[in-house]
Amino acid sequence: MSEDKQQVSRRQFLNYTLTGVGGFMAAGMLAPMLRMAIDPVLQSTSSEGEFVNVGLAVEDITTTPQRVDWQIEQVDGWYQSKPGRSAWVYKDDNGNIIALSPVCTHLGCVVSWEGNDSHPNEFFCPCHDGRYTKDGVNIPGTPPLAPLATYEQKVENGILYLGKAISRKGA
């Protein structure tokens, strides 16, 4: 009997404690949100914006787009992941390096260079037949409404570094 009583009070005690923990967690979640709202300067810059060596020497870049893949270290809250990034890289007729994001501006599939035999010299999206010219501009009449994004880039010691992908306005 007395044991029974003790059980109940123990349970109650645990219940109270849990409510307490819940409140504490809510406060814990609110605090960073408040901080972000109040002080945008505190927002950490993710490594997404940094320049990454994509493992391609400038001399190996030709006028034919080639695909490069790399990983970035991304910490999103407590979750750390290594999302893949890719680009189509080539030199244009003036010898300038062009690095295009392969992410189709329609719904986000990965486009490929000359991915369809009936459309040579274009980027092709396999999902809904989206097409882009070599400079990444969407071809009207196909689903995408904007050109492919271009990567920020720099060259150091003959090696290509890519940064953020910058989206462009629709054609």
Add this chain to the structure above:
Amino acid sequence: MQWIKKDMELYVGSKEYIDTAIIPILPFQMSQEGNLSKSTSKREILSIFATEIENELSGRLLLIPNYYYLEYGDKVEEMERLNKWTKEIQAQPFKHVFVLTFDSGWKRYEKDMSANLLWLPGFQAENPNSDELRQMIRGQVSDVVELIRSYW
């Protein structure tokens, strides 16, 4: 697309463009300690695989949350449940539903499965994040992507 808020909002707005779904199915077991590392590394690699496929075709393909089954359990029972998942997905509608697995045990049940079975020979890896493995996965992913495209 993935089963996350941001993607599903996009999905609801562009349903007519998304007609393909993939269910990664993963074995779970704890009774055979000797096989634990095999079971877990399979799971990690299949998840990387599924994410990579999703990444390539995200505008037309929805990656369904992982389906877990008991590795040494009753496959017939599991298949019935899996078929219910498939039915739920097909009703949205999705024209093509694929089940992705490394477990060749499912081959025997393929004909009773309402989804298309995508069985891949699994591989062992010490570290699922190694570059070497990434390369290997990338190669296989493009094959699978080709295969999926052949259904379109």
